[in-house]
Amino acid sequence: MRPLRPPPIVSVDIVLLTLHQGRLQAALHKRGRAPFLACLALPGGYVHPEEDASAEETALRVLREKTGIQPRYLEQLRTFAGAARDPRGWSAAISHVALMPHEELRQAGDEMFHFYDVDQLPELAFDHAEQIRAAVERVRNKASYSTLPCWLLPELFTLTQLQRTYEQIFGETVPRGTFRSRLGIKVGEMQAGEAADQADILIATDQFQGGSQRPARLFRVNRLSLFKRASW
Amino acid sequence: MRPLRPPPIVSVDIVLLTLHQGRLQAALHKRGRAPFLACLALPGGYVHPEEDASAEETALRVLREKTGIQPRYLEQLRTFAGAARDPRGWSAAISHVALMPHEELRQAGDEMFHFYDVDQLPELAFDHAEQIRAAVERVRNKASYSTLPCWLLPELFTLTQLQRTYEQIFGETVPRGTFRSRLGIKVGEMQAGEAADQADILIATDQFQGGSQRPARLFRVNRLSLFKRASW
Structure with a gap:
């Protein structure tokens, strides 16, 4: 018989991008708990099946609860999933990209967020650097043919x-x-x-x-x- | 206190596309169990945390076990997630798009699959019609600038x-x-x-x-x- 493993963990991460100092930057916060304690990371959180109607609603709730902000633009990027990305077990992080003017973001989440150039990222928790790279590629690509x-x-x-x-x-x-x-x-x-x-x-x-x-x-x-x- | 709900269900669906009769077609099978018993649906299955290293490996395993096929091309599309899409509970279906020559697909999965024009779909289980629309948009878009x-x-x-x-x-x-x-x-x-x-x-x-x-x-x-x- 196969050993029983706990079910996959389902969470949402948000690559929150803004323009600051003339550069495209990502909003990062310092993790307050293990794993990756004190590492810089994307905002994110678990799906709450009892209150989130969709993954997008999870993303909006997480941003609202942690920072009070409501992003002007939010879209799903893709899901980063597997056995190795989180030491707590098999996990699926439904990654989203959000855009906000820096002024709005700074007013709401100034004490929480640190801003880093997307092309010069520090060491990040989990696969968050890979998520940012994918988000930037999506935004640059979409910017070439949209508003x-x-x-x-x-x-x-x-x-x-x-x-x-x-x-x-x-x-x-x-x-x-x-x-x-x-x-x-x-x-x-x-x-x-x-x-x-x-x-x-x-x-x-x-x-x-x-x-x-x-x-x-x-x-x-x-x-x-x-x-x-x-x-x- | 909030009522405790079961954790989200994590599965993988595969929009398997092929060219047949001069048209872009999707491979569908008739579901053998509830929910949506006997409805046409995409191939898919639950993530097995004990054997799948990633969501892509889940997709490959599901196709291998159900049909013996190995798609020539596979990429993640996006995740369809929420409280309402599956009567069994909050679910996240990590949707993939796969491409195969019809001849290979027919040899392997002929008894299992029915082929339908992507622009003339019958009624499908879950949000599978929406998944196919998203996959076709991705393929048509990517075809315009790639091999x-x-x-x-x-x-x-x-x-x-x-x-x-x-x-x-x-x-x-x-x-x-x-x-x-x-x-x-x-x-x-x-x-x-x-x-x-x-x-x-x-x-x-x-x-x-x-x-x-x-x-x-x-x-x-x-x-x-x-x-x-x-x-x-």
Whole structure:
């Protein structure tokens, strides 16, 4: 007969990404208990079958309970599962990626989180470094054909701020003309309330930022829009 | 006090895709037990913590035990998890997508599997229809910038067969010139053992298919290669 083992442990981890000091950074906290006591780790927690309707709800509950924050964007990444990743037993960590403007994150979780460049990570607990690498790959990939980066900005932003956000995610300069044409923005022609194009990528507000000299119009994102991919 | 609930159930489901009758099809079987008795469903099974080192190994074991097959390509899709998807309790199904040439699949699992067009699915058990939709989206997306479709063909194939495979995945015609230039193939110039380009996308063999009149060279894929994406 096979020896009986305890059932798999099911938890949720969250790769919480933000832009800080012009770089894409991950929010990490110091673990307060074993295993990996005092190691830097992603926020996460066990699934509570009696209160979480879904894994996404587990992720939202964990962030709410531990930090009081509600991420502007949350999506499931993939599950890191196996016998060796956690000394407590066979475990499945349903990994999520969340995006937040740094200002909101700092206000809520400042005492809890330490921020590290995603390309210069310290030693982390479990397979959390691998989870961050997978999350960054997903975000950089998705940023190349969608409005995902908008969720790293406050609700209202200028087009220049948005362009800088794309550049900070990719770690390289994005030509202004190319940037605006990908987003379907006809500069200078948009009136308040008008969408950037028929796909409603960005909505122009009637608010402006900056002094009386060349104030910049503020925009908000309508929803996660995908750009047209290069097709065959 | 909160009522104690059993721990989450952890299982693996496999969206096994193949090309059959010129269409992308999913392999489904009729469930032999409750819940969803006699409903069509994806192959899948519980994680066995005592023998599966990872979720991928669970997927391979389930396919091996149930059908004797070993998929040519397997990757994790995402996890479908929550309180409502399985009447037995809170469950996490780590969904995978697998690709196989239909001939291999038919030989091994013919008595077990029924094949359905992914765009015309019957009623399925659990959230399996949703899993198939997510898998097809992943495969179509990845096919647009990688050699993924090669794993739906036998080990050796002609360039025309490969072009048809891309077309059947997308459900639309792919111009021959565009197809070959995306794969970096300079037609007529490749010798046996030569790679299609510096990225080693395809390897030309010294074998041919067809009669003495215009025989077509057979190729094999080297590894999963990504094409250069349209960049900013």
